[in-house]
Amino acid sequence: MRKISFILIATLISFGCGSDKNSTVEETVEESSTTEAPTTTAAEEEAPEEETVEEEEAPEEETVEEEEASEEETVEEEEAPEEEETASACDSWDADPKVTPGWPGPSGYFPGPHIQETARIGVHEGYDRWVLEFRSGSTPPGGWEIWWTGSTIETEVGEEGYDPTATMEGTEFLTIRMLASSGWALPEEEWYDGPEDLYGSDVGTSNLMQASLMGDFEGYSNWAIGVDHEAPFNVFTLAGPARLVIDICH
Numbered sequence: 001m002r003k004i005s006f007i008l009i010a011t012l013i014s015f016g017c018g019s020d021k022n023s024t025v026e027e028t029v030e031e032s033s034t035t036e037a038p039t040t041t042a043a044e045e046e047a048p049e050e051e052t053v054e055e056e057e058a059p060e061e062e063t064v065e066e067e068e069a070s071e072e073e074t075v076e077e078e079e080a081p082e083e084e085e086t087a088s089a090c091d092s093w094d095a096d097p098k099v100t101p102g103w104p105g106p107s108g109y110f111p112g113p114h115i116q117e118t119a120r121i122g123v124h125e126g127y128d129r130w131v132l133e134f135r136s137g138s139t140p141p142g143g144w145e146i147w148w149t150g151s152t153i154e155t156e157v158g159e160e161g162y163d164p165t166a167t168m169e170g171t172e173f174l175t176i177r178m179l180a181s182s183g184w185a186l187p188e189e190e191w192y193d194g195p196e197d198l199y200g201s202d203v204g205t206s207n208l209m210q211a212s213l214m215g216d217f218e219g220y221s222n223w224a225i226g227v228d229h230e231a232p233f234n235v236f237t238l239a240g241p242a243r244l245v246i247d248i249c250h
Contacts, residue, residue: 090126090249093232097147104220105143105179112139114180116221117241118194121203121211124247127234128200128208130225132244134180140237140244141221144178153224155214169199169209170226174233174248180221182213206250207231 115135122129134140153164153173165173182192196213207227214222231249238245 088126089234089247090232093234093247093249095148095230095232097145098233098235099145099147100143103143103145112142112180114138114141114178114242115186115190116180116182116192116194119198119211119213119223120195121198121200121205121208123203123205127247127249128205130198130208130211130223130246130248132223133194134242134244136241138242140239140242141178141180144176144235144244146174146176146178146233146235146246148230149173149175153214155222155224164212164214164224165226168212168224168226170228172227172230174225174227174246176223176225176246178221178244179219180216181219182216182221184216185219207248 113135115138116132117135117138118133120131120133122131150172151165153168154175154177155164183190184192192213198211200208200210207229208225209228210226212224212226214224216222225246225248227248233246233248235244235246237243
């Protein structure tokens with residue numbers, strides 16, 4: 001009986017120890033499960049950091065694009081004046097003589113009439129302008145020769161030995177010879193009654209100093225323009241009323 005009692009007691013003691021071991025294992029497992037939970041939390045915490053980085057980087061890209069756009073706009077604004085300078089009228093003109101086809105025409109030949117009425121000068125950006133206006137019902141000259149003649153004026157009008165440059169302002173002269181009339185070959189009441197001398201100082205021209213009527217002879221009429229220096233020029237006509245226009249670069 002003592003042996004049996006001893007065996008039963010030993011069995012009970014070993015069974016109790018086994019239960020403690022299982023409890024310990026289960027607690028360990030529970031603790032292990034508890035320690036794994038924060039791992040998932042850490043992963044979730046890392047995700048917002050990545051999103052925050054992306055959100056913070058986005059404004060930098062927008063800033064770069066805005067800076068590039070601003071730089072492009074600045075370049076375009078800086079290039080604009082170069083285009084304006086390229087479009088200057090004087091770039092396409094030259095100082096060569098301007099002569100109409102078939103010049104000179106026959107003396108006294110007027111398909112017109114081309115009767116001068118008045119003249120004026122003006123200032124434009126980059127050039128000075130001389131305008132010769134013709135009487136109502138007239139047309140522009142039937143032909144012309146307009147050229148730089150240096151320090152002299154070539155004209156058939158005036159007394160022998162007369163030097164028109166002695167009474168004109170300017171160091172270089174543009175001589176204008178055309179098929180037109182200032183009216184002096186007509187009855188006196190039809191003579192030219194406009195200004196015969198125009199001065200650049202009166203209107204603030206930069207190159208044109210004086211324009212003067214030299215007179216007409218046998219159907220040809222002469223004007224001269226004195227300038228500070230020879231430069232490219234342009235010649236054209238306008239209608240309503242008829243006008244002859246000469247632009248001289250500054």
